[in-house]
Each structure stands twice: as structure tokens, then as C-alpha cells.
Amino acid sequence: MWVILVLLYPYGMVHGEISDDTTWKSIETKHTIIQYQTLEDLKKFNKKVAYYSLGWGLKSLFSGSGSDNMADKLKKKVDALYRRVQEILDMRKKIEKVIINIYHDKKQLHAAYYKIFKKKCPSRAWYIYEYNTIYINADDLHERMLAHEMAHAIIDHYFAVRPPTATAEILARYVDKHLLD
Numbered sequence: 001m002w003v004i005l006v007l008l009y010p011y012g013m014v015h016g017e018i019s020d021d022t023t024w025k026s027i028e029t030k031h032t033i034i035q036y037q038t039l040e041d042l043k044k045f046n047k048k049v050a051y052y053s054l055g056w057g058l059k060s061l062f063s064g065s066g067s068d069n070m071a072d073k074l075k076k077k078v079d080a081l082y083r084r085v086q087e088i089l090d091m092r093k094k095i096e097k098v099i100i101n102i103y104h105d106k107k108q109l110h111a112a113y114y115k116i117f118k119k120k121c122p123s124r125a126w127y128i129y130e131y132n133t134i135y136i137n138a139d140d141l142h143e144r145m146l147a148h149e150m151a152h153a154i155i156d157h158y159f160a161v162r163p164p165t166a167t168a169e170i171l172a173r174y175v176d177k178h179l180l181d
Contacts, residue, residue, distance in 0.1 A: 027071055027074065029097075031079050032099070035100065038104065040104075049081065051179075081150065082154075091154050093157070100133075100134045105140075106137055106140060108137065109136070116128070124140055125149050134146070144176050148172045149172075151172040152172050
């Protein structure tokens with residue numbers, strides 16, 4: 001009986017989300033778990049998150065462009081962005097890996113919001129503390145937006161008691177403003 005339950009559990013179903021028969025794939029980095037549905041979405045995400053740490057050097061400029069290489073570069077970019085957010089906030093506490101759900105477009109992202117909250121989506125992206133998950137779409141994305149949502153995850157897990165929503169939003173906007181300083 002146990003084996004049947006494990007096999008029937010839908011892959012990619014994240015902390016209470018309702019599955020819609022979509023198969024999710026994932027890439028695990030040091031600080032995150034990136035979940036996506038298609039390679040096209042992952043490539044868009046990679047292209048739109050144009051954050052590079054200074055540690056990349058010349059080696060990254062001359063490396064190949066295969067999909068495995070793209071995944072490795074993406075891991076480095078996302079982890080560098082995460083570390084930069086920690087640095088800006090001066091909050092370097094180790095937390096559970098943050099899940100990043102990448103949706104194909106605004107329509108799919110808004111459908112996910114409706115499944116969770118049973119109301120119309122007011123946001124381009126969001127973070128849910130209880131699921132430790134960032135929700136974002138590949139069509140409408142840039143590194144500052146992702147950094148802003150990462151800031152919410154870091155802030156919410158840094159303190160013994162979560163700060164008020166308005167305070168966390170001020171700090172996340174501070175990250176937006178100073179990401180590229």
C-alpha cells in the first residue's frame with residue numbers, strides 16, 4: 001500500500017498546492033530549488049535573470065552553451081543573487097532551501113494564485129512563508145523582482161518572530177534599490 005501512495009503522489013506538487021496534471025522538473029542549487037515545467041520556461045528564466053557575481057571571471061565567458069552548461073550557469077546566478085540579497089540585508093543565517101516555482105506566463109501564474117487563495121491575483125510575483133516558495137512567471141521577470149522575493153524569504157526566516165508585513169516590504173524594496181550597487 002505504501003509503495004502505491006508514493007507512486008501516486010504527483011511530482012512537483014508543492015506544500016499544499018493543487019496539482020493540475022503538469023509534470024514539474026527541478027534543479028537544486030545551494031540555496032534554492034528551482035521548479036519549472038518546460039525547458040523553454042527555464043531558458044527564459046535564465047535569460048531574464050541577468051545577475052552575475054564578480055567571481056565568475058573569464059572562465060564563464062568562454063564556456064560552452066549546452067543545456068547542462070545552462071543549468072550550471074543558472075545555479076551559479078541564482079545562488080549569487082541569493083548571497084547578494086543576504087549581504088544587502090546583512091542576514092546570513094542558513095535557512096531551508098527556498099523553492100522557486102516558475103510559471104509559463106501571467107495566466108498560469110494567476111491560476112496558481114487562485115488555486116491557493118481563491119481570489120484574483122493582485123501581484124506579478126509573490127512569496128508564501130508557509131510554503132517557503134516564490135511564485136514567478138518566466139514572461140514577466142527580472143533579477144530585481146526575484147531578489148525582492150528572495151528578500152522576503154530571508155527576512156521571514158531570519159528573525160525568531162516574523163516582522164510585520166510592512167516592515168518586510170520596506171526591507172525587500174531596499175534590496176531592489178541596492179541590488180546592483
